Amino acid sequence: MQSFDSYSIRQDFPVLTRTNRGKPLVYLDNAATSQKPQCVIDAVAHYYANTNSNVHRGVYELAEQAEVLYQNARDNVAEWLNVSSDEIIFTRGATESLNLIAQSYARTILNEGDVIILSEMEHHANIVPWQMVAEQTGAIIEVAPILDDGSLDREKLSELLSLPEAKLLSLCHVSNVLGTVNPVKEVTKEAHKNHVKVVLDGAQSVPHLKVDLRNLDCDFFVFSGHKLFAPMGVGIAFAKKEYLNDMDPYQGGGDMIDQVNFSKTTYAKGVQRFEAGTPNVAGAIGLGEAIRYLKDINFQHADEHEKKLLHLLREQLQGLDGLVEHGTTDDKAGVFCFSIDGVHPHDLATLLDAEGIAIRTGHHCCQPLMQRLGHESTARASFSIYNTLEDVHIFANALKRVVKILA
Numbered sequence: 532m533q534s535f536d537s538y539s540i541r542q543d544f545p546v547l548t549r550t551n552r553g554k555p556l557v558y559l560d561n562a563a564t565s566q567k568p569q570c571v572i573d574a575v576a577h578y579y580a581n582t583n584s585n586v587h588r589g590v591y592e593l594a595e596q597a598e599v600l601y602q603n604a605r606d607n608v609a610e611w612l613n614v615s616s617d618e619i620i621f622t623r624g625a626t627e628s629l630n631l632i633a634q635s636y637a638r639t640i641l642n643e644g645d646v647i648i649l650s651e652m653e654h655h656a657n658i659v660p661w662q663m664v665a666e667q668t669g670a671i672i673e674v675a676p677i678l679d680d681g682s683l684d685r686e687k688l689s690e691l692l693s694l695p696e697a698k699l700l701s702l703c704h705v706s707n708v709l710g711t712v713n714p715v716k717e718v719t720k721e722a723h724k725n726h727v728k729v730v731l732d733g734a735q736s737v738p739h740l741k742v743d744l745r746n747l748d749c750d751f752f753v754f755s756g757h758k759l760f761a762p763m764g765v766g767i768a769f770a771k772k773e774y775l776n777d778m779d780p781y782q783g784g785g786d787m788i789d790q791v792n793f794s795k796t797t798y799a800k801g802v803q804r805f806e807a808g809t810p811n812v813a814g815a816i817g818l819g820e821a822i823r824y825l826k827d828i829n830f831q832h833a834d835e836h837e838k839k840l841l842h843l844l845r846e847q848l849q850g851l852d853g854l855v856e857h858g859t860t861d862d863k864a865g866v867f868c869f870s871i872d873g874v875h876p877h878d879l880a881t882l883l884d885a886e887g888i889a890i891r892t893g894h895h896c897c898q899p900l901m902q903r904l905g906h907e908s909t910a911r912a913s914f915s916i917y918n919t920l921e922d923v924h925i926f927a928n929a930l931k932r933v934v935k936i937l938a
């Protein structure tokens with residue numbers, strides 16, 4: 532394993548050498564999507580140039596090779612998360628995975644009056660699928676609030692978990708807006724004591740933390756490949772094996788069946804039941820390669836590095852008139868969400884873009900959280916393994932200049 536060096540890591544990401552509006556690109560929108568290392572781009576290109584074939588269907592050599600690569604990708608993901616390959620369902624991403632769990636699992640166990648618990652910091656992808664299933668089953672959604680520092684209100688969450696009607700908790704591991712790292716292992720333990728099943732949205736945790744699902748002991752876990760240096764259009768849903776065969780299929784079609792008759796169809800067992808149709812083989816191979824790439828990165832050092840960037844940014848912005856940071860709890864990932872009194876975030880981002888800097892503004896698909904923060908829209912800079920101290924200097928100096936113009 533290498534020691535951690537963001538300057539050397541960034542050499543692996545070709546897009547970071549380009550300009551943005553004629554200035555060197557400073558990419559600080561990693562919570563929206565990560566850039567891709569050359570090895571991932573090569574793996575996808577190599578698959579299409581050398582091994583392209585549909586999987587599960589052919590007996591010829593080419594198809595067999597594609598099948599092996601697809602299975603290797605599943606094995607890589609499973610090993611990375613410390614679970615078994617037959618607990619990993621390939622999907623299009625976190626959104627599809629959450630919809631799958633809501634429809635295939637939750638819909639079968641929820642009854643009228645049962646309670647689904649969410650938190651105030653959830654992404655729309657971890658709200659809307661539960662509202663849909665609540666409408667279908669008559670279940671009720673209860674929301675655990677957050678405290679002013681952006682951490683979870685554990686007392687209120689405990690009250691909700693101890694409700695006799697509580698059946699399922701779906702919680703983000705890391706907040707895409709606040710950066711808060713939720714204490715998911717303790718929360719899962721508490722939920723299980725109350726016979727509440729736990730779904731974790733890992734979309735923002737896998738790029739920052741080495742996640743061990745056996746250790747967390749959650750029942751379901753999801754993430755999107757594109758936030759983990761892999762291509763768009765691929766992600767996973769992890770489901771503990773004990774649930775898989777009792778879950779309803781998510782979509783019907785080829786590959787998810789055992790026998791099809793016009794009078795009755797029986798379904799495949801295990802993860803295959805949830806992968807109808809031709810999968811995103813190239814995407815899965817890209818995800819497997821991204822994980823292989825990450826094995827050489829020391830995640831503890833990467834976490835320390837991102838915390839150092841956050842610390843430096845806060846230091847450099849000290850005293851900036853009207854600056855409000857959202858999410859100040861100690862245990863947080865490298866996400867800096869902020870507002871400047873009297874300045875619209877969109878204007879900020881537009882002027883920063885002219886300086887080569889890519890940050891995100893808006894509601895970040897978290898409108899309920901925005902309501903809690905008292906803003907319609909905020910600005911967010913989010914770090915990754917390839918961001919450097921220099922990126923922080925450039926961003927902080929540009930932000931100070933831009934605020935002078937706009938305030």
Ligand SMILES: Cc1ncc(COP(=O)(O)O)c(C=O)c1O
Binds near residue numbers: 624654
């Ligand atoms: C916390 C969280 N959950 C879910 C999602 C949805 O991910 P995707 O759009 O890749 O399906 C995102 C994306 O930003 C996210 O940040």
